Amino acid sequence: MSDPAHISVESLATPVAWLSAAGAVQNCNQAFASWLGVSVRRLQGMPLGELDVEVGRLSEVFQRLPEHGHTLRVHRARLAFPGSGEHFAELWLTRLESAEVRLEAHPSEEFLGEDPAKVLPAALSAALKGLAHEIRNPLAGMKGAAQLLSRRVDDQDSKELIELIGTEVERLAALVERLLNPAPPREFGAANIHAVLERVLQLADTDAGWAVKLVRDYDPSLPELYADADRLTQAIWNLVRNALQSGASQVGLRTRAEHHVLIGDTAHRLSLRVEISDNGRGVPEDLAEQIFLPLVSGRAEGTGLGLAMAQQVAREHGGSLGYRSRPGHTVFTLLLPVNDVESDDE
Numbered sequence: 001m002s003d004p005a006h007i008s009v010e011s012l013a014t015p016v017a018w019l020s021a022a023g024a025v026q027n028c029n030q031a032f033a034s035w036l037g038v039s040v041r042r043l044q045g046m047p048l049g050e051l052d053v054e055v056g057r058l059s060e061v062f063q064r065l066p067e068h069g070h071t072l073r074v075h076r077a078r079l080a081f082p083g084s085g086e087h088f089a090e091l092w093l094t095r096l097e098s099a100e101v102r103l104e105a106h107p108s109e110e111f112l113g114e115d116p117a118k119v120l121p122a123a124l125s126a127a128l129k130g131l132a133h134e135i136r137n138p139l140a141g142m143k144g145a146a147q148l149l150s151r152r153v154d155d156q157d158s159k160e161l162i163e164l165i166g167t168e169v170e171r172l173a174a175l176v177e178r179l180l181n182p183a184p185p186r187e188f189g190a191a192n193i194h195a196v197l198e199r200v201l202q203l204a205d206t207d208a209g210w211a212v213k214l215v216r217d218y219d220p221s222l223p224e225l226y227a228d229a230d231r232l233t234q235a236i237w238n239l240v241r242n243a244l245q246s247g248a249s250q251v252g253l254r255t256r257a258e259h260h261v262l263i264g265d266t267a268h269r270l271s272l273r274v275e276i277s278d279n280g281r282g283v284p285e286d287l288a289e290q291i292f293l294p295l296v297s298g299r300a301e302g303t304g305l306g307l308a309m310a311q312q313v314a315r316e317h318g319g320s321l322g323y324r325s326r327p328g329h330t331v332f333t334l335l336l337p338v339n340d341v342e343s344d345d346e
Contacts, residue, residue: 015089015105023048023062026100035089035105038081048103053078053086061262065095072260072267075320075335079105090322135172143169164202171230188317191229193272193336194218197253200237204251208244217254222272225338227317232336235313235321238306239276239332246280246330261335263320268337271319276332283325291323310334 015032017025025046033040036051052058058077065072074091092104146165153159201214208214225232243251254275261271283291291307310332314321319336 015107017043017103017105019048019062019101019103021099021101023059023101025051032105035087035107036079036081037084042081050082051079053080057265058091061093061267062101064267065093065101066260067095070095070260072262073258074262075322076264077105139169139173143173161206164206168203171234174230188226188228190224191227191232192224193222193232193255193274194220196229196232196236197255197274199233200240201253203237204240204244207241212244212248213250215250215252217252219255219257222255222257223270223338225272225317225336227336231313231316235310236274236276236334238310239334242306243276243278243280243330246278246282248278248280250279252277258335261337263318263335263337266318266337270338272336272338274334274336276334278330279328280330282327282330283323 013031015029015035017028017032020026025043025048028040028043030040033043036043047059048062049056049059054077058074061072061074071092071094074093077089077091078086079089080086087105087107089105089107092102092106094102094104096102143166146162146169150159150162150166153162197216197218201216204212204214240251240253252275254273254277256273256275258271258273259269261268263271311321314334314336317336319334321332321334323330323332325331
């Protein structure tokens with residue numbers, strides 16, 4: 001390899017390949033070849049499309065790759081050398097000044113196992129309906145108790161906490177009713193992601209108190225979303241509550257803009273990335289492939305519904321939910337598109 005850019009990443013653990021302007025593999029580092037289970041020599045000259053398990057998807061993405069300096073991220077990509085097993089990753093494709101394309105593969109736990117989209121609706125619906133019947137009466141009792149308390153307190157702090165209880169009870173009651181008597185989804189409206197996160201943090205602060213440090217890392221320049229703020233609140237609260245229940249002493253909420261992101265088969269000029277991180281126990285290895293499926297939980301007292309519902313809400317908004325985890329560091333990443341779909345001729 002004579003190109004210094006190639007030499008600098010040869011020793012990296014990250015799988016990297018370089019593609020010609022036509023989309024054929026010109027070269028790759030050893031990590032890329034090892035990831036696919038073949039030699040570097042056998043990959044040289046192979047069209048990217050022949051490595052694509054979802055025939056045609058990566059070729060189409062390659063054709064609408066932005067000009068020099070921009071990176072397009074492809075989520076849930078599936079690659080395989082002909083005749084070998086499949087490998088899952090997020091791909092980063094960057095057009096270089098020479099018109100060559102640099103491809104980085106970032107294997108992640110979020111792509112393991114069966115696609116929850118294929119098994120989620122029926123199982124989740126049945127599970128949630130059973131749960132809804134069980135919690136309807138306790139919610140009514142909580143609402144009545146909150147109303148009684150509101151008449152007996154005078155200080156402002158107590159009134160605000162009681163108001164929070166009442167608001168959350170009403171939101172959960174509406175969710176229960178929607179589960180028992182499905183109705184068409186509500187129309188989306190303008191929503192501020194940071195207002196959603198602040199509401200979640202208020203719930204977390206009430207739930208965990210001083211036992212957990214809550215850290216904000218927001219990008220204040222982010223635009224509003226076209227979304228259902230209540231559904232997003234529920235999804236993100238489920239993720240934060242999981243973090244609290246994992247024994248974490250610190251939970252972080254981070255927002256950033258993501259440009260030229262492919263979610264599923266749809267490319268977006270701009271998306272919001274929301275990361276929920278914690279320093280808890282992490283996702284058990286034996287559940288890594290199933291955590292987004294309903295009724296799967298790493299806790300004996302868990303219902304196994306929180307992550308399944310969060311995944312469903314992400315899909316409702318045209319987004320995605322993934323994660324990476326090891327003991328002491330877990331990050332769930334919610335991607336939400338906020339822009340028009342990119343057209344192929346742009």
